[in-house]
Amino acid sequence: MDDYIVLIVSCIFVNNILLAQFLGQCPFFGTSKKMETAVGMAMAVIFVLVMASAITWIIYKFLLVELGLTFLRTIAFILVIASLVQFVEMFLKKSIPALYAGLGIFLPLITTNCAVFGACVLNIDKEFGFVQSIVASLSYAIGFGLALILFAGVRERILLARVPRPLQDTSIALVTAGIISLSFYAFQGMV
């Protein structure tokens, strides 16, 4: 049990997927201008990441490893993730239209989201078991959501601050992300 707590804390805070691992930077900067979009994106990532890690884990362990084709990992994973995202999109549209209305527009963006792909690869690299993979992915996704929403909140406030002209927009966003990252850095000693 303790192992899992350590794993969760480590994945959410210490090895935060956005601020320490640098995965998924495009949506981090792209969808953080408004709180509303940030929340939508965070939810969509949580949803997809957990499913993707489960499926890729199974495919890796029971197909690629069995056949000795581990070098096909990249190409197989991207295929599976892309198909999964599309499948989820269709499924939601039909079965849970209310959820689709909220998350739908973010799903295509996730196909090329390195946080999803990266987390799946990380799970394999770290040789996690199935349950560990799921827990780690969920924690990664929560960490992603946490950082994204925090960041969006700060960016909304930055609108009201006086920012020197060359620093405006992405530049100040990067510096802000650095400071948020610094605060997450403080969890370093915990694990």
Added chain:
Amino acid sequence: MAKSITHEFVKGLWEEVPPFRLVLGLCPTLGVTTKMQFGIGMGLATTFVLVCANILVSMLRKAVPPKVRIACFIIIIATFVTLVELLMQAFAYPLFLQLGIFIPLIVVNCIVLGRAEAFASKNGLFLSIADGLGIGIGFTLSLAALGALREILGAGTITLWEGIELVNLTSIFPGFQPFQFMVQAPGAFICLGIMLCGMNMVGNR
């Protein structure tokens, strides 16, 4: 619209240089630039994939049905990424270990897919090569610059390649204390932010 090969090449070096002008491909930019050599290695790997993918996409652009074009591009890119992985495992294993997850991540790098979709799928072979090469080299130089800055501040050295140190501040100034923060995660964001600010100052005269 007449497009010249030189123009397509040069624009990648300044006008549209990622990740500064086109804010794309930030993950490897931030993730691997703890040393200049990693930046160069990452940049070269990306350039390789970019050029090869552009070539293939450009050649196949008329054969690929539009409905599945994105899927096809992803598979083409994934193929070349796997190729790079295998090549690096064979010939540059230490670097491969250092870059780690960011090599397979080239597959989802927006720059690569973006160029294939936006440029190579609409233009001829040579223009696409020039475009890929230009953007790739621009990207490499950016990563190298960021890597150099972070390395000199964070470790006091600039390493061009494994074992080739251009500068070593600790040997010049024995009392030099490296600014460790810069090679760690928060430093990456702040360093890039300040470089971007500098670019803006130069760009806006």
Added chain:
Amino acid sequence: MADPVTVSVLALMGIGATCGTVLSLASKIFYVWEDPRIAEVEYVLAGANCGGCGYAGCSAAAVGVVNGQAPPSVCVVAGPETTIQVAEVMGVDPGSAEPLLSANECAGGFRAENKFLYDGVKTCAALSAMYGGQRVCTIGCIGSGDCIASCQFDAIHMGPNGFPVVDEIKCVGCGACEKACPKGVIHVRTMSERLLHFNQSDDALAPCQQTCPAEIDIQRYIAQIREGDYEGAVHTIRERNPLLLSCGRVCPHPCEDKCRRGIEDEPVSINQLKRFVADYEMNSGKRLPIACAPDTGKRVAIIGGGPAGVSCAYFLRRLGHHPTIYEAMSKLGGITRYGIPEYRLPDAVLDWEIEGILNLGIDVHYNTWLGEDFTIQSLHEEGYEAIFMGIGAWKDYTLGIEGEDLNGVTQGIKFLSTVANHPEKKIPVGKRAAVVGGGNSAIDCVRTLLRLGCEEVYIVYRRTRKEMPANEVEIVASEHEGIKFQFLAAPTRVLDDGQGNVKGLEYLQMELGEPDASGRRRPVPIEGSETVLDVDMVISAISQQPDIGFMEKEPEREKVELTRWNTFDNDPEILRCSLPYLFTGGDVATGPALVVDAIGSGRRAARSIHQYITGEEIQGSPKSLLKRHIPESLFKTVPGVVASKRTPMPELEVAERIDSMVEVDLVISEDDAKHESNRCLKCCRICYDKDDYAA
């Protein structure tokens, strides 16, 4: 184990095939019907997912196009080629879509006062997050130029007065500025949308525009006159009022009563300026082109070619519909032709004005009477999708006193229209005449009588001059012309000379008592004060009601509800009657009112008819003002106004005008127009230019 190459190829193909199968199965199982055009439009769009159009990515934009929320030109990245392709998918003609234009309504800029100083990021979005912006005005432009930054086409720039100005030539109507503006003062609208827009409580409106029944953008056209853009001023007026020549002459200009300058000084002579540009167009010899929306092929019948009917027809035509006017008389114009005498509004002027409106493509059937030649039902059966009823209020009230059937007794509108119908405007009249009533019709009657050779003309009115509802200028002009006023007199009997002719008018003298419901002091008769006025002609001009004699022959009469004043009962906001396809406006709905009221209701009805025949739900605007004022825009004092002389109305000398029907009021000179337009304070909702502002 087989050859690794074969295995890897097989494995990849296996994964690919499985994914493909699952996806294609999923697309069948989870199939949701979606307009196939969405996919087609999405394919045509650039696919950059840039969000520049304001939708969340290209697929959302495609949905917007298919649902009709976005124009084919939605994509800001792609050029006209894409617009044409999208239009093809949607089956619309890309050229037929009305051009959208952006316009900034706020004219506040630097002059608007700040309620706090702000030192943060200079963007409107940031500023509006701070208590809605630094400026006092809740709706006005913040002035940091988010719209300018959002414009991809370099079509907006910061004007010299601190608010953005749109370059109409460069504007493509992409709507980016409208979305960028946190205040909603910059609007992208088609011409039709502008024509259909009614004053709303969150618009940037000067008090004069709030007051005008036709809601003309007065501040704007005065600004255009000031800049010498007379044609632009004509266009501005025509967006709200097609009868500018007529209104420039006869409108009692309620707008001037609310003119802010009038609080400290004499009000700006707004109507004179309107007449100045209207006459400028007429005298220039060429008609300015009037734009109409693409044809819709929908037909609407207009019953009555008075100001309400002509206005309704004009706006429907500009919206692309095909109105047909049914007119009882031999010429259009209604009360403006038959109730307003030649010396105030010459026929030649009215003819020129109406010709220009009919030239837009409006059909007219003259000399056809409702109830005799057609009925409301027969029109509907003929295929008109909606009917506008604007027959006015032509039936004079009678005095209800003894002797009203004598020779020499007539009624106001009856008398005026008889004169107007005569080719030389001459009919025989008595030597001494009394006109009963204190309204504009009464004044028109006395001044006409004078011009027809009557020697002594009296106005008999039961209250005093102060209570007379007629326009002050008209009363003054009639005083100059020698009209005699008998105030506080209530007619009781018309005296017979024994041969069936009028010998005199007996009246009771009155005194003013307590104020009544209308706030005017009620006249109370003085017992035994009967007095006889020695006259041989009596005209009663004491208001009118609609002539609803046609109703007897109307098959639909059961379904049409009337008020107790014989006016049509309608919804004052959308002007629809109890019959769903019947709309009314003007005097027939309101009872006798101003020409400009009729014009305004013609446009209001045109909007409802447009909504009705295009299948929309008929609804007024949610924040409609309907002649109510925005309280914060009405001031008690107006600091910073330096008194300056109002341009007097130029008019013919009494001696020159008294013997003929020649037009009395003249147009002001260009210099005077300049002077008068400079007196305008350029008001907006709460801010205005102080007189020393320019200095």
